[in-house]
Amino acid sequence: MGEAVIEARKVGLTFQTADGPVHALKDVDLRIGRGEFVSFIGPSGCGKTTFLRTIAALETPTAGVLSVNGMTPDAARRARAYGYVFQAPGLYPWRTIAGNVSLPLEIMGFPRPERQRRIAEVLELVDLSGFGGRFPWQLSGGMQQRASIARALAFDADILLMDEPFGALDEIVRDRLNEALLALWAKTGKTIGFVTHSIPEAVYLSTRIVVMSPRPGRITRVVDSPLPRDRPLEIRDSPDFIALAHEVREALREGHGDD
Numbered sequence: 001m002g003e004a005v006i007e008a009r010k011v012g013l014t015f016q017t018a019d020g021p022v023h024a025l026k027d028v029d030l031r032i033g034r035g036e037f038v039s040f041i042g043p044s045g046c047g048k049t050t051f052l053r054t055i056a057a058l059e060t061p062t063a064g065v066l067s068v069n070g071m072t073p074d075a076a077r078r079a080r081a082y083g084y085v086f087q088a089p090g091l092y093p094w095r096t097i098a099g100n101v102s103l104p105l106e107i108m109g110f111p112r113p114e115r116q117r118r119i120a121e122v123l124e125l126v127d128l129s130g131f132g133g134r135f136p137w138q139l140s141g142g143m144q145q146r147a148s149i150a151r152a153l154a155f156d157a158d159i160l161l162m163d164e165p166f167g168a169l170d171e172i173v174r175d176r177l178n179e180a181l182l183a184l185w186a187k188t189g190k191t192i193g194f195v196t197h198s199i200p201e202a203v204y205l206s207t208r209i210v211v212m213s214p215r216p217g218r219i220t221r222v223v224d225s226p227l228p229r230d231r232p233l234e235i236r237d238s239p240d241f242i243a244l245a246h247e248v249r250e251a252l253r254e255g256h257g258d259d
């Protein structure tokens, strides 16, 4: 593995709630190298979202050390080290697609010509050229999610964090977006952290799959993918793909067994 972009050492996070402490993460050790595509998979409540949020400085670990591009997550956030894609597209209905993509650039003070150049570039990357003038409600769910990916790409961060971005979409659309995401990853060389509930999605997309288990949320297995980086959708019928999916399923089952 190359240079570490994200490094977690014994990271823990305990939420103090009215019902007592909730151990959302415990002893999470992980090193993500530049250009990797790492998926996080596990049952509901195992801390996948919480871990992604700690990387993005949206939560603060209560134990251990976490670094992003060699900085604290908070310093990395201020240095615009990553784009974040949420489960729902979260586009402003009163802004056009181009206007939504433009928003982070406006906040960061990019001059108008630079904003226009970047908007055109990222809309092309997600195959939405020609839709910049439309409003979110004029687009399908899959197109809206592509627009939210464009917004996360607009300021060209090296890291893309995605929390179940395709969970709400039907399978055909999801397949297409999975293919598009791999193409984008190949083209941009970004480091991607991706949360999913779907074994086939994790296996199709990832160079490594991190299997997590709840109570307390922890990593129970990290599975390296032997699949080539160039992956047509048909690869899902190959013996290597099926064996890998089986391995991830077994790891999920073992994690459950410890409860």
Ligand SMILES: Nc1ncnc2c1ncn2[C@@H]1O[C@H](COP(=O)(O)OP(=O)(O)OP(=O)(O)O)[C@@H](O)[C@H]1O
Residues within 6 Å of the ligand: 015, 016, 017, 022, 023, 024, 042, 043, 044, 045, 046, 047, 048, 049, 050, 051, 217
């Ligand atoms: N702000 C919070 N306050 C208290 N508890 C929280 C908070 N955020 C998350 N939790 C708890 O931490 C645990 C991990 O939650 P998290 O959302 O990270 O799980 P997840 O694996 O992403 O689940 P899902 O797949 O359902 O999204 C859960 O028990 C959850 O209830």
